[in-house]
Structures are given as structure tokens and as C-alpha cells.
């Protein structure tokens with residue numbers, strides 16, 4: 518049977534390629550972004566409790582109400598910003614489903630969506646499936662700072678949505694307050710929707726403050742803020758996340774959500790609602806990961822890799838231009854096969870696969886794994 522692919526350019530992702538290679542060659546896997554340590558036993562027990570307490574049937578379409586209330590409380594505590602639990606929050610199957618649904622809800626053929634590269638890889642296929650056009654702003658290594666005059670030149674009457682991601686995967690950089698104010702100015706008076714991917718909001722270093730879109734009133738009025746419990750509570754396999762938006766935007770989102778999944782895993786939602794009662798569980802996360810970042814970087818400080826410490830998220834990018842001028846994809850494969858350490862080449866996230874000789878390493882790993890990784894990197 519003949520069929521025309523709706524995504525002719527999408528093949529196996531680099532994450533699958535590198536993880537498969539890592540397995541095949543028994544390499545340390547610092548490629549994919551997931552922790553290799555356990556989620557809190559307390560949280561796991563709360564899921565069992567929920568299952569034993571009748572939370573085994575469909576949740577409400579928007580999600581378990583106690584969880585939505587816990588999220589409302591979190592936004593008020595951290596950002597002094599209110600999202601109403603009845604109409605402005607939806608629990609999703611990870612941030613990925615929130616992102617896919619937001620894009621599907623609003624993007625029509627020929628609408629333009631602006632993204633910043635290097636970019637996480639789930640935005641573009643969702644835009645393309647809906648007939649939209651991805652407009653990329655390539656950020657330049659090594660600092661990946663946004664030039665807002667370039668952004669303003671790319672915004673026009675066809676621009677329907679802007680997607681930002683702070684702290685950013687894969688660069689580990691963050692948007693400053695000034696960045697957010699510039700963005701707010703650019704979007705003011707337009708009907709452009711902002712999708713603010715904030716899945717690493719609780720992983721931010723050196724006493725910097727996370728600049729959520731909800732902190733900026735005009736941005737908030739046009740934004741979906743997207744979050745992921747998997748990133749926050751070390752259980753990416755549970756695939757639970759959520760998004761928040763003003764009522765009118767959320768009403769449109771839920772029209773699509775209810776016929777896509779209707780609702781997501783109920784006992785885990787109940788468990789997360791209970792677990793979120795103690796804010797320490799997310800407040801301590803930045804310190805936890807900053808210690809890991811600092812350990813990893815102190816161990817490789819005399820290696821031939823060059824770096825600027827990550828400002829947020831759990832990825833550290835390393836520049837290897839002192840070592841070789843091989844293509845980053847080739848070098849990443851060679852490191853996996855010959856040196857038994859897997860990473861992700863940054864070019865896969867860039868416009869036209871721009872290759873700055875940079876690899877991404879995930880440091881959401883046990884100290885022991887980080888030490889083994891450093892031992893290898895110091896020999897290269």
C-alpha cells in the first residue's frame with residue numbers, strides 16, 4: 518500500500534540512536550535526559566496508597582482536583598500568580614502531551630511558529646503535522662543569548678505562536694528578566710500565543726531566579742506555562758505533567774484534550790497531590806542538582822573539554838574543539854564505541870544541523886556514574 522508520510526523528514530531520534538549504541542557497547546549513558554537514581558520511596562508508597570483507596574477509575578478531564586489545587590498553591594507561593602484550579606489548569610501525559618495539544622489546538626495551515634534553536638525536538642513535528650511553519654531563531658554558541666532585534670524581524674502577521682524554553686534543554690542556559698521583558702514588549706498588542714516550556718523550573722543554579730512567563734502580566738495573558746513532574750520528582754517514566762493558562766485559552770485546549778486522552782493516570786495524580794503538600798520536595802531540587810553539576814565540572818576541570826557551567830536544567834554542554842574537528846555526531850558515536858561514554862551531539866537541535874563541536878551530557882546521575890564519566894573524559 519502506498520501512503521504519503523505526514524512527517525517525511527522524521528527518522529529515528531538521536532536519543533534512540535545514542536541509547537541503543539550505549540547499550541550495545543555497554544557505555545555509560547549520559548545521553549538521554551533521565552535520572553539513574555530512584556524517585557522518593559514516600560512518593561512511590563503514595564501511589565500504592567492511592568491505588569488501594571479507589572483512585573483507579575477515570576480522573577476528571579482536567580485532572581484530579583486536589584492536584585490542581587496543589588498546583589494553584591505552588592504558583593501562588595513561588596510566583597505570587599493565580600491560576601484557578603477549576604478552569605486554568607490541566608494535568609497531561611507529560612509535558613510532551615501538553616505541548617502537542619497546545620500546538621494542535623491553535624496552529625492551522627501556514628501559521629508561523631517561532632522557536633529558538635538549539636531546541637528540544639518535540640516542537641517542530643507537532644507544528645508540521647498541523648500544517649504550520651517553523652521559523653527558527655538560531656542562538657549562537659557559546660552563550661546562546663537571544664538577540665531580540667533578530668526576533669522582532671521574524672515576527673509578522675502570520676506569526677501565531679512563540680515557543681520558549683527556560684531553563685533550556687539542551688544548552689543549560691536561562692532567560693533573564695530582561696529577556697522576558699523584551700519578549701513581552703514584542704508581543705504586546707498582538708494575538709500571538711506564548712508556549713512557555715518550563716519543565717526545568719525547579720532546577721536553576723547560582724541563586725538565579727526562574728523567570729516564569731506567569732510573572733509578566735501581559736505575557737501571562739497570552740501564555741501556556743508547561744511543566745513536568747517527571748523532571749521534578751525523578752520519575753520521567755510516569756509521564757505526568759500539566760499546563761496552566763488563562764481561562765479562555767484553557768477552554769480551547771480542553772476541547773482538544775478531552776478527545777485526545779480525556780484524562781491521564783489517576784492514582785499517580787492523587788499521589789502527586791499528597792506529595793506536593795510539602796514544598797520542600799521541589800524547593801530542594803536546585804541545590805541537589807547544583808551539587809551534581811559542581812561535582813562533575815570539578816572532576817573534569819583539567820580535561821581538554823571547555824565549558825561554561827550550566828545555569829539550569831540537568832545538562833552540561835562541553836566544547837571539544839581543542840580535541841578534534843570531527844563532526845559532532847561522529848565524535849559522539851566514537852566516544853560511545855571506543856571510550857564507552859554516550860552523549861548527545863548538539864547539531865541535531867540546531868538550524869541546518871549547525872555543528873559548533875559541542876556535546877550534551879546529562880548529569881542527573883549518581884555521583885558514582887559522574888565520577889566514572891569524568892575518569893573517561895579526562896583521558897580524551
Ligand SMILES: Cc1ncc(COP(=O)(O)O)c(C=O)c1O
Pocket residue numbers: 550610611612613614637682685686714716744745746747748753756757758
Ligand atoms: C525542554 C523539554 N520539554 C519537554 C520535555 C518532555 O517532558 P515529559 O517527559 O514530561 O513529556 C522534555 C523532556 O526531556 C524537555 O527536555
